[in-house]
Amino acid sequence: MPEEEAVSTPIRRLLYSLPILLLAAFGWLAWRGLAPDRDPSALPSAMVGKPVPDFTLPPLDASNEALSPKDFAGKVTVINFFASWCLPCKAEHPLLFQLQKDMNLPVYGIAFMDQPSDATGYIKENGDPYAKIGVDQNGRVAFNFGVQGVPETFILDRQGIIRYRLAEPLDPDRITSEIAPLVKSLQQ
Amino acid sequence: MIAEIGHYALVLALALALAQSVLPMVGAARGIRPWMAFARPAAVAQLGFVGLAFLALVTCFLRSDFSVATVYHYSHTQQPTIYKIAAAWGNHEGSLLLWVLILAIFGALVALLGENLPPRLKARALSVQGMIGFAFIAFMLFTSNPFARLSPAPFEGEELNPLLQDPGLAMHPPMLYLGYVGFSMTFSFAVAALIEGRVDAAWARWVRPWTLLAWTTLTAGIVLGAHWAYYELGWGGWWFWDPVENASFMPWLAGTALLHCETVVEKRDALKVWTILLSIVAFGFSLLGTFLVRSGVITSVHAFAQDPARGLFILFILGIALGGSFALFAWRAPTLQPGGLFAPISREGALVLNNLLLGVAAGTVLLGTLYPLALSVIGGGAVSVGAPYYAATFVPLMVPMVLLMAIGPLLGWKRGDLPGALQRLAAAGVLACFAAGYTFHLETGGSWLAPLGIALGVWLALGTLVEWVERVKLFRVRPRENWNRARHLPRAAYGMTLAHLGLAIAIIGMTGSSSWKTESVKAMQIGESVTLDGYTYRFDGVMPTRGPNYLAERATFTVTKDGRPYTVLYPERRQYEVQAAPTTESAIQSSLAGDIYAVIGDHAGPQSWTVRIYHQPLVPWIWAGGFLMALGGVTSLSDRRYRIGVPNRLPVVQATGA
Numbered sequence: 001m002p003e004e005e006a007v008s009t010p011i012r013r014l015l016y017s018l019p020i021l022l023l024a025a026f027g028w029l030a031w032r033g034l035a036p037d038r039d040p041s042a043l044p045s046a047m048v049g050k051p052v053p054d055f056t057l058p059p060l061d062a063s064n065e066a067l068s069p070k071d072f073a074g075k076v077t078v079i080n081f082f083a084s085w086c087l088p089c090k091a092e093h094p095l096l097f098q099l100q101k102d103m104n105l106p107v108y109g110i111a112f113m114d115q116p117s118d119a120t121g122y123i124k125e126n127g128d129p130y131a132k133i134g135v136d137q138n139g140r141v142a143f144n145f146g147v148q149g150v151p152e153t154f155i156l157d158r159q160g161i162i163r164y165r166l167a168e169p170l171d172p173d174r175i176t177s178e179i180a181p182l183v184k185s186l187q188q
Numbered sequence: 189m190i191a192e193i194g195h196y197a198l199v200l201a202l203a204l205a206l207a208q209s210v211l212p213m214v215g216a217a218r219g220i221r222p223w224m225a226f227a228r229p230a231a232v233a234q235l236g237f238v239g240l241a242f243l244a245l246v247t248c249f250l251r252s253d254f255s256v257a258t259v260y261h262y263s264h265t266q267q268p269t270i271y272k273i274a275a276a277w278g279n280h281e282g283s284l285l286l287w288v289l290i291l292a293i294f295g296a297l298v299a300l301l302g303e304n305l306p307p308r309l310k311a312r313a314l315s316v317q318g319m320i321g322f323a324f325i326a327f328m329l330f331t332s333n334p335f336a337r338l339s340p341a342p343f344e345g346e347e348l349n350p351l352l353q354d355p356g357l358a359m360h361p362p363m364l365y366l367g368y369v370g371f372s373m374t375f376s377f378a379v380a381a382l383i384e385g386r387v388d389a390a391w392a393r394w395v396r397p398w399t400l401l402a403w404t405t406l407t408a409g410i411v412l413g414a415h416w417a418y419y420e421l422g423w424g425g426w427w428f429w430d431p432v433e434n435a436s437f438m439p440w441l442a443g444t445a446l447l448h449c450e451t452v453v454e455k456r457d458a459l460k461v462w463t464i465l466l467s468i469v470a471f472g473f474s475l476l477g478t479f480l481v482r483s484g485v486i487t488s489v490h491a492f493a494q495d496p497a498r499g500l501f502i503l504f505i506l507g508i509a510l511g512g513s514f515a516l517f518a519w520r521a522p523t524l525q526p527g528g529l530f531a532p533i534s535r536e537g538a539l540v541l542n543n544l545l546l547g548v549a550a551g552t553v554l555l556g557t558l559y560p561l562a563l564s565v566i567g568g569g570a571v572s573v574g575a576p577y578y579a580a581t582f583v584p585l586m587v588p589m590v591l592l593m594a595i596g597p598l599l600g601w602k603r604g605d606l607p608g609a610l611q612r613l614a615a616a617g618v619l620a621c622f623a624a625g626y627t628f629h630l631e632t633g634g635s636w637l638a639p640l641g642i643a644l645g646v647w648l649a650l651g652t653l654v655e656w657v658e659r660v661k662l663f664r665v666r667p668r669e670n671w672n673r674a675r676h677l678p679r680a681a682y683g684m685t686l687a688h689l690g691l692a693i694a695i696i697g698m699t700g701s702s703s704w705k706t707e708s709v710k711a712m713q714i715g716e717s718v719t720l721d722g723y724t725y726r727f728d729g730v731m732p733t734r735g736p737n738y739l740a741e742r743a744t745f746t747v748t749k750d751g752r753p754y755t756v757l758y759p760e761r762r763q764y765e766v767q768a769a770p771t772t773e774s775a776i777q778s779s780l781a782g783d784i785y786a787v788i789g790d791h792a793g794p795q796s797w798t799v800r801i802y803h804q805p806l807v808p809w810i811w812a813g814g815f816l817m818a819l820g821g822v823t824s825l826s827d828r829r830y831r832i833g834v835p836n837r838l839p840v841v842q843a844t845g846a
Binding site: 012013016017019020023024026027029030031032033034035083084085086087090113115118122125 | 461465468469472479483485496499500503506507510511514515517518521522558561562564565709710711789790791792793798
């Protein structure tokens with residue numbers, strides 16, 4: 001047998017064994033993946049614990065200045081993504097007043113993929129709990145926040161770090177059990 | 189009683205599958221003829237028993253026998269008959285039975301049609317098929333019995349998920365499963381060939397029809413699924429790179445590669461080891477898909493109920509099937525007679541490059557699908573891999589692939605004339621560049637992807653036509669001879685032309701819809717109008733209507749184009765009576781230029797509804813292209829050389845103009 005072939009045979013063998021090695025790796029992965037304590041649908045927000053992404057949005061009310069993270073400086077704030085075409089937003093709307101009045105929190109609104117005229121009509125009809133509203137007509141800012149759909153609500157601490165994210169409509173239970181204690185600890 | 193008959197038939201099928209796996213295999217090893225011959229009646233009887241079980245299940249659904257758990261969970265007396273039948277496979281247990289039924293159909297077909305197969309190869313292939321059947325029937329009986337009884341029997345069922353109450357469901361899963369399970373046949377032949385230690389041109393010809401059948405039905409199944417997602421989900425998209433969509437796409441990529449490299453084995457007696465590996469991998473991807481959908485390791489809109497015990501069982505099947513065949517591969521493949529070397533610039537060289545690109549593409553999809561699982565298992569957190577990943581990895585691989593697709597068929601076997609091929613494609617290249625320039629001119633400030641996609645589509649379509657023109661010598665000989673040549677071209681050649689043309693058309697469709705789709709989401713009052721891409725939609729009102737098992741709100745939109753009446757759209761929002769979930773029925777008006785698409789959503793106030801309107805340019809081209817591809821598969825399947833016996837190698841059909 002020529003020397004060359006003798007050298008290459010083990011490598012050739014290894015090459016032919018590559019599929020089964022890859023399968024073994026997959027098997028280990030799948031085995032671990034089936035562990036009963038793993039919940040594949042849990043999707044924690046990557047944004048919690050991170051500073052609020054930078055942005056500048058045109059204000060809904062033309063007499064205001066643009067909405068940007070400067071508005072949130074030095075206080076605990078709430079950011080709420082909403083849209084005039086979104087029914088759950090309308091359902092949670094009264095609870096935003098509760099945050100604003102009862103808990104004395106400044107709530108900032110971001111109108112997600114909405115025409116300014118539609119958003120204005122929505123506010124006129126349902127009342128305005130917001131300190132200021134920015135218009136995110138193409139959804140760019142929402143994308144940077146990792147928003148999956150409206151409504152979504154974020155809570156920021158005094159340093160502008162995102163401390164909480166709710167990817168569903170607000171409800172009274174959540175406000176008393178999760179949001180109120182968090183806000184209290186952040187405000188101290 | 190009927191359920192018990194079905195259950196009993198399954199138990200018999202299990203026992204028979206065991207006999208079918210053992211006897212012919214031992215018979216083939218020891219040369220005991222009657223044991224080998226047992227494979228044939230066993231495979232046919234297998235179909236009989238599994239078919240009986242399937243009929244029993246469908247009968248239970250038709251009779252609304254709610255003492256059977258699957259019927260109770262997925263049917264309702266008010267459900268229209270067609271959905272009572274389709275519900276039989278619209279759930280985990282029933283779809284497994286369909287899976288096994290199709291497996292049995294393939295086994296019986298090989299047993300009955302494979303008269304000219306060497307008896308040993310046939311016995312071994314059917315034995316492997318029996319093992320797969322055994323594993324899945326056992327899985328069904330022990331973890332997911334479709335005939336499990338409920339006591340006391342409920343009076344009324346819980347109804348099939350309204351999203352699944354659609355003609356698409358009646359067609360999509362059977363087609364998809366024909367494809368998935370069809371690859372079990374090539375798998376069985378590959379394992380049999382590894383045991384024999386012989387792969388040659390004759391082997392490739394026996395396997396090829398099965399690969400073709402699987403590929404064709406899988407193509408049709410994927411296109412049907414994409415179409416269903418497009419009109420039923422109301423999201424205006426047709427492909428979401430969802431793990432389960434990927435699970436059907438990976439076997440398709442591997443199967444496409446397999447389809448192409450089999451021709452190299454057939455014509456040039458080379459690439460054997462690779463072909464065997466691909467045969468195993470294509471079915472491996474099918475099994476992986478089954479695992480991903482049914483185990484709950486990954487979240488997906490498609491997944492069935494999550495149950496780790498089932499997942500473990502499938503993982504076990506997957507481990508045995510793939511572990512066993514890969515071990516056999518590692519052991520036997522080095523002993524296969526290597527084929528001749530060949531020149532890089534030749535038909536076979538082009539096919540190797542095709543396989544390389546398709547293989548890497550399947551690999552990137554696999555990586556994207558498993559990455560979230562891998563990351564969460566090693567504690568790296570939860571991520572989802574979406575369209576941007578695939579746009580960055582998969583699309584760039586397809587660009588050289590499509591460029592090559594026009595050139596490859598023009599190269600001859602053994603020695604290709606690349607400059608000559610390129611010369612003949614010069615016109616196609618110029619027109620493709622022109623198409624790119626024109627597209628760029630039309631869209632102001634769009635991405636560069638659109639001109640590229642359109643150019644690739646045009647290039648491939650023209651290149652494919654050039655190849656056909658070359659073959660029939662159009663414009664170079666008298667029309668009468670053109671006609672004779674066209675008539676006598678092998679059907680397989682037409683199959684390729686149709687399939688490649690289909691892909692070209694589909695590429696143009698995909699490019700158009702992904703680059704130029706526009707949408708408007710808006711709360712609209714009755715009487716209000718919205719204009720999108722030149723079409724004006726006037727919201728005329730909403731009428732309540734009712735269907736057999738739902739109430740609906742039907743909206744009317746009068747669409748005008750440039751002030752002239754164009755069409756009227758009636759999107760619906762349905763509220764099913766039993767399952768309280770609302771569903772949307774989008775209204776779509778198709779034309780060659782594209783679709784206009786309207787969906788009506790929630791009430792946004794008194795006399796006001798959330799309305800989504802899409803303009804989807806060129807989407808019908810995707811369906812037309814997919815249909816052409818499947819048609820190409822059928823045409824190729826009807827080729828003469830699969831119908832007649834293959835005693836030895838037929839004269840090689842040479843491409844013209846090499």
